[in-house]
Amino acid sequence: MRTLAVDIGGTKFTLAGFQNGDLILRETRKTDRRGGPEWMFAEIRNIYEDWHSNHGFSADACGIGFGGPVDFPTQTVTMSTHVGGWADYLLVKNISDLVGAPTIMDNDANVGALGEAFYGAGRGLPSIFYMTLSTGIGGGIVIDSAVYRGADSFAGEIGHMNIVPDGPECLCGSNGCFERMCCGLWLERDFNKPVSELMRDPEFVKRYVVLLARGLKAALMILNPHAIIIGGGISKAGDRLFGPLREEIGRQMTSWSKARREILPAQLGDDSVLYGALALASSMSTALVS
Numbered sequence: 001m002r003t004l005a006v007d008i009g010g011t012k013f014t015l016a017g018f019q020n021g022d023l024i025l026r027e028t029r030k031t032d033r034r035g036g037p038e039w040m041f042a043e044i045r046n047i048y049e050d051w052h053s054n055h056g057f058s059a060d061a062c063g064i065g066f067g068g069p070v071d072f073p074t075q076t077v078t079m080s081t082h083v084g085g086w087a088d089y090l091l092v093k094n095i096s097d098l099v100g101a102p103t104i105m106d107n108d109a110n111v112g113a114l115g116e117a118f119y120g121a122g123r124g125l126p127s128i129f130y131m132t133l134s135t136g137i138g139g140g141i142v143i144d145s146a147v148y149r150g151a152d153s154f155a156g157e158i159g160h161m162n163i164v165p166d167g168p169e170c171l172c173g174s175n176g177c178f179e180r181m182c183c184g185l186w187l188e189r190d191f192n193k194p195v196s197e198l199m200r201d202p203e204f205v206k207r208y209v210v211l212l213a214r215g216l217k218a219a220l221m222i223l224n225p226h227a228i229i230i231g232g233g234i235s236k237a238g239d240r241l242f243g244p245l246r247e248e249i250g251r252q253m254t255s256w257s258k259a260r261r262e263i264l265p266a267q268l269g270d271d272s273v274l275y276g277a278l279a280l281a282s283s284m285s286t287a288l289v290s
Contacts, residue, residue, distance in 0.1 A: 004059035004099055005277035006044065007108060009067040010135035010185065013040065015047050016274040017057050023274070025051055036085035041094055048098060061284060062095055062103040063277030065111030067136065072153040075105055104284045108132060108273050109156055110147045112266070113140025115276030116229045120267035125226040129219045130266070131158065132273075134232030137179040137215075141223065159183070163214045178215040182208070184234055199237035205244050213248040216263070220249070224259045231266030238265065 005016040010031060017025030027047050032039050051057040068086065069078035075092045096103035113122075113130035122128040122142065130140040137159035141148040149155050159179035160172050167176020180186055184195045191198055198204050216228060235241065242265060249261050266272050 001282075002058060002060050003278050003281050004048065004062040004095075004101075005274040005281070006062065006064040006095065007111075007273040007277065008040065008065065009108065013043070014270070014274060015044065016271070016277075017051060017055075017059070018278050021278065023271070025055060025057060026274075028270075037089040037091065038085075041091070044095065045098055059099040059101045061101050061281040062099050063111070063279075063281035063284075064091065064095065064103065064105035065108035065273035065277050065280075066091070066105055067108045067138075069157070070105055070107045070110075070153060072106055072149055077105075078153075102281075102284055104280055106147065106149075106280060107138060107140075107153075109138030110140040110149065111276035111280055112138075112231055112272040113142045113156075113229075113276065114147060114279045115268055115272040115274065116231065116266050117142040117145065118279045119275045120272060121229045121264045122227060127223070127225045128227050128229050129156075129223055129225040130229045130231065130272075131216070131219075132232040133182070133184075133212075133230055133234040135183060135185050137183045139219065141225075158215060158219060161215060161218060163211055178211075181211045182215065184232075187234075195234055196237075199234065199240055202240070202244075205237075205240060209241070209245045209248040212245055213252050216245075216249060217252050220253065220259055220261060221257065226260065227262040227264050229264050229266050231268070231272045235265050236269070 001020055003018040007014040012028055012030050014028040071078050077086045077089050079087045092103050092105050109132050112132050116122045116130050117128055127143045132138045139156035139158035141156050160177045162176045163178050164176030164181055169175055170177040170180035187195050246263050268275055
């Protein structure tokens with residue numbers, strides 16, 4: 001069984017080829033935000049055709065994690081708040097036609113959650129809340145090995161929960177959103193420094209985790225998951241981020257709540273979504289029915 005996995009993000013995209021669950025091919029390129037979906041699809045086609053010609057790789061199935069809201073029942077992109085032109089773009093059909101194999105898509109946070117639940121830090125746990133902390137912020141909920149998507153495929157969209165009343169305007173049109181206050185895109189714009197540099201400043205991190213914990217507290221109080229798993233580029237700060245964050249969560253959590261506060265880094269690093277796409281494609285018929 002050969003599976004093509006596609007991870008489309010706001011700053012980069014990655015393709016991976018799996019054979020019987022083993023990662024055998026992988027390529028990452030920067031996203032051209034001005035190029036839109038046509039540019040992205042052309043890049044995906046070039047990589048896949050190169051793999052087919054030079055490595056004999058042909059996919060039997062394809063899974064896609066897309067960096068924005070996805071209408072799961074209709075398998076269509078709703079929008080991307082970071083790159084224009086994606087609304088209603090027929091990404092699944094185009095990739096399915098390209099590879100000649102069944103293709104399935106979900107938003108990247110849901111797919112990353114599946115990756116960590118099946119292959120990473122969430123293995124063996126009955127429930128997890130996965131948050132991608134990167135260019136944007138997204139959330140995915142996995143309960144008993146299945147993604148919980150909600151009535152309209154919008155469950156887990158923690159990035160656009162307001163955590164600062166009357167805060168600065170977010171790309172979504174609201175104000176003070178979790179994403180607006182804590183994601184990589186806005187941190188670099190607001191502080192005019194790379195996120196990697198900001199995360200090396202203990203005083204900045206001390207202030208930053210106050211807002212980060214405020215958003216995660218909502219997930220802990222509403223879902224009471226067995227663990228919150230954080231992936232994405234900012235999570236690579238490691239203990240410099242997770243130590244202060246765990247302390248701040250402990251301060252902010254309601255004193256009478258005995259809900260666990262397990263906060264874990266993603267084990268799969270940049271590959272959470274790729275392995276999640278593998279899991280999604282492997283359970284394609286079941287996923288679409290549920």
